[in-house]
Amino acid sequence: MTTSHNVAFLGLGVMGYPMAGHLARAGHRVTVYNRTTARAEKFVAQHAGAKWAPTPGAAAEGADFVFSCVGNDDDLRSVTLGPDGAFEAMSPRAIFIDHTTASAELARELSAEARRMDLGAIDAPISGGQAGAENGALTIMCGAEPEVYAKAEPVMASYARACRLMGPPGAGQLTKMVNQIAIAGLIQSLSEALHFARSSGLDAEAVIDLIKNGAAQSWQMENRTTTMLAGAFDHGFAVEWMRKDLAICLAEARRNGAKLPVAALVDQFYAEVEAMGGKRWDTSSLFARLERK
Incomplete structure (x- = not known):
């Protein structure tokens, strides 16, 4: 990296915390905001030169780039447009980069508001999980105007394995929806395959060790x-988060006319997993639903 910037990061969850850390280690001057102050104080203690601010607006003052990674549409609207939100405090021509998985509709709304205020905006949802964030190996799917993306891409490279402009505002979120739709179907298929193997008396580990070399191979496999065969699900991407994402996918499908029968069915299966007490289990816990006695 040849240029350091003043940056703000809003939201220090399991993804945002390590991403902000990569920005600090890359030489950027980082100010963080988090609803839980102790989390922000911990970040500052671990990263020399970092600062924390009590509101999103205070964090965004003087920043060249303002990043966010929060929970949902309501959280995102709050840190940007709400009282003490970032947009009112941002300098002209500063760029807002949102890594939240949110609706494409909100991404377009924020982009239009940013243009009105002489700001840039990028919807940039991520894939790669906590490990990808910690290792700086995330896949970032972006929706923005090309000139805005070109300015921000070198900064996002601090924690990206792959980063690509997919189209105008909203296109990043739509791409993330495609990702989640594909994952939901893959996990259900893998769960059924493992369940079938066990029910047939096969050594499921041996079966997977063989077929992963062929056309059935996937990241999930x-x-x-x-961990699925061991019944271990206290890790990874939580069921409640996947249900939030699938709700976004299904709502968008109702708008654009896409047919998502498998995604809708898998969402119902995840509701059953939640009823089993698996709200915070990894998404691979679809297998536990099939294996329950």
């Missing part, structure tokens, strides 16, 4: 089979 490579990274989740062992």
